Amino acid sequence: MKDIHELYEDAVELLTQLIETPSLSREESATADIIEEFFANREIPYSKSDNNIWAFANQFDKSKPSLWLNSHHDTVKPNAGYTKDPFLASTEDGKLYGLGSNDAGGPLVSLMAAFAHFYGKELPYNLIMIASAEEEISGKNGIASVIDQLPICDLAIVGEPTLMEMAVAEKGLMVIDAKVHGKAGHAAREEGVNALYLALEDLQKIKEFEFKKVSKFLGKTKVSATVIHAGQQHNVVPDLCEFVLDVRVTDAYTLEEALEELKNSLKAELTPRSLRLQSSHVPEGHVILKVGEKLGMQTYGSPTLSDQALIPYPSVKIGPGDSARSHSADEFIYLNEIHDGIAGYIQLLDTYADMLTQTN
Incomplete structure (x- = not known):
């Protein structure tokens, strides 16, 4: 069995390969x-669908609960601010630079190292490692496409940069297309009903809008108007004004509930583009909350979106690295964060196993 240092070296080597690809x-x-190749070299059987890969740490036992480990291997495009080659893994002053090093390469390889540590061990739960694709765009060929091929889980640990703190809730996202109808007329005469002016009434309400329910961890659900369009000619009163709403929904609401509350307050026709990216939270009393408390982990609500939004089971977001570095120029992760991330994941999974055993 490899010790933490060997697991760390394997993880850094894997992350280097991922950055440079x-x-x-x-x-x-x-x-x-x-x-x-990582799984094959360790003789770990795996499955693949599109660019999603998953493996079981032990023989599946339907009498045991299941625990998913999940992180993603896709990245955003490098931005124009890079001064270093985004596809070259370089090390300076204890930092490993490269696109995807922090989001979410560091969490991914740390989870895979922890998974390798537990592979073949007897556990009170089924442990499944899932490396997913298309997370950065919440794509339909990402984790959402393989959920039906996996066992229902009692908990998913989603690897994202959180400074190894535990995000127990995450905001969802709903984008809404809004339409306000008026009546066309000549601008020089008092004809028609100006859809722009009608829309202004709704936009003023949106500016001041406050949802009724507030989340313990995430605070208020927020709606913002972000795009607007009306009219084609300077001398024609527009009969249609269209605008876009960006709604960041806390775990106090489902997307459907938040939509209904907006519909009851606005005159515009509201059509959500998608109801896929739901908010998430861990139910009170869940074992993982007790584990976090025992390990002295900080808990918080995360404003950023991840694969949690597409996982229909209880989940937490934990990982090495810092969310503030994600999508930034010259992205990096500290090497010691990877080492501590592996150790932290192993301790978390061991403690989770102990607590499950005690309660059964």
Whole structure:
């Protein structure tokens, strides 16, 4: 069995390979090959669907609860602010630089190292490692496409950069297309009903809008108007004004509930583009909350979106790295964060096993 230092060296080597292999969302086949090779070299059986890869740490036992480990291997496009080659893994002053090093390469390889540590061990739960694709775009060929191929889980641990703190709730996202209808007329005469002016009434309400329910961890659900369009000619009163609402929904609401509350307050026709990206939270009394308390982990609500939004089971977000570095120029992760991340995941999974055993 490998010790933490050996697991760490394997993880850094894997992360170096991933950084130096471009894997923009929908273009992750090469990094999927690398992850397959990681499992194959350790004689760990795995399954693959599109660019999602998963493996079981032990023989599946339907009498046991299941625990998912999940992180993603796709990245955003490098932004124009990079001064370093985004596809070159370079180390300076204890930092490993490269696109995807922090989001979410560090959490991914740390989870995979912890999974390798537990592979073949007897556990009171089924442990499944899932390296998913298309997370950065919440794509339909990402984790959402394989959920039906996996056992229902009692808990998913989603690897994202959280400074190894435990995000127990996450905001969902709903984008709404709004339409306000008026009546066309000549601008020089008092004709028609100006859809722009009608929309202004709704936009003023949106500016001041406050949802009724407030989340313990995430605070208020927020709606913002972000795009507007009306009219084609300067001399024609517009009969249609269209605008877009960005709604960041806390765990106090489902997307459907938040939509209904907006519909009851606005005159515009509201059509959500999607109801997929739900908010998430861990139910009170869940074992993972007791584990976090025992380990002295900080808990918080996360404003950023992840694969949690597409996982229909209780989940937490934990990982090495810092969310503030995600999508930034010259992205990096501290090497000691990877080492501590592996150790932290192992301790978390061991403690979870102990607590499950005590309660059964």
